[in-house]
Amino acid sequence: MTQRHDSTAEPPPGxxxxxxxxxxxxxxxxxxxxxxxxxxxxxxxxPERAAGAVQQAFAEIAVHWRELLGSSxxxxxxxQILRSTVEEHTRDSGLPSGRPEARERPGRPVDxxxxxxxxxxxxxxxxxxxxxxxxxxxxxxxxxxxMLREASxx
Numbered sequence: 740m741t742q743r744h745d746s747t748a749e750p751p752p753g754x755x756x757x758x759x760x761x762x763x764x765x766x767x768x769x770x771x772x773x774x775x776x777x778x779x780x781x782x783x784x785x786p787e788r789a790a791g792a793v794q795q796a797f798a799e800i801a802v803h804w805r806e807l808l809g810s811s812x813x814x815x816x817x818x819q820i821l822r823s824t825v826e827e828h829t830r831d832s833g834l835p836s837g838r839p840e841a842r843e844r845p846g847r848p849v850d851x852x853x854x855x856x857x858x859x860x861x862x863x864x865x866x867x868x869x870x871x872x873x874x875x876x877x878x879x880x881x882x883x884x885x886m887l888r889e890a891s892x893x
Contacts, residue, residue, distance in 0.1 A: 764804050767817070768797055774870045775821050777860040778852070782829045796824040815872030822852065850885045857882055 772793065779789035800807065800817050807813040856867045864878040871878075 760801055760804060763808075764801060767800075771817070771870065772797075774856075774860070774862065774866070778821070778856060778870075779825050779828075781855050781859050782825050788828060792825050792828040793821070795828075796821040799824065812872045814869070818871045850881050850888075853878060853881050854885045 775793045775796065776789060779792045780786065783789040783792055796817075799820050803816075803820075807816050810816055853867060853871075856862045856870065857864070862870065864882065865875045867882075868875045868878045
């Protein structure tokens with residue numbers, strides 16, 4: 740007896756991800772994984788550590804997936820999970836907060852992350868808005884403020 744391959748079957752869960760996740764979760768991961776990895780690599784230069792942090796974040800997002808979908812902004816909540824996970828991995832690596840210039844401040848201001856996504860990762864304001872779950876105008880305004888704040892310190 741031959742087995743039939745069902746092309747509509749969902750992909751198997753990744754390591755640490757619970758089974759029976761909907762196709763929407765797989766699509767969310769596929770959409771955000773490259774950008775999440777680019778962000779994680781800024782703080783965790785070792786590609787394996789960065790990938791591990793992103794995988795851990797997706798596992799946590801998976802656990803809370805149905806709850807996140809019921810929230811007012813699932814993408815923003817998922818971004819916060821990623822941010823926290825990357826920050827945790829950064830602390831675990833022995834560096835106070837990844838990059839030397841950020842060591843003076845506890846945690847990372849959100850606007851610094853926007854600047855990283857724009858200037859280091861190379862995302863435009865609409866792409867950043869999509870990744871962090873906000874609107875493009877807000878991202879553009881916050882990027883301008885960050886640029887002005889940094890320029891005034893030079």
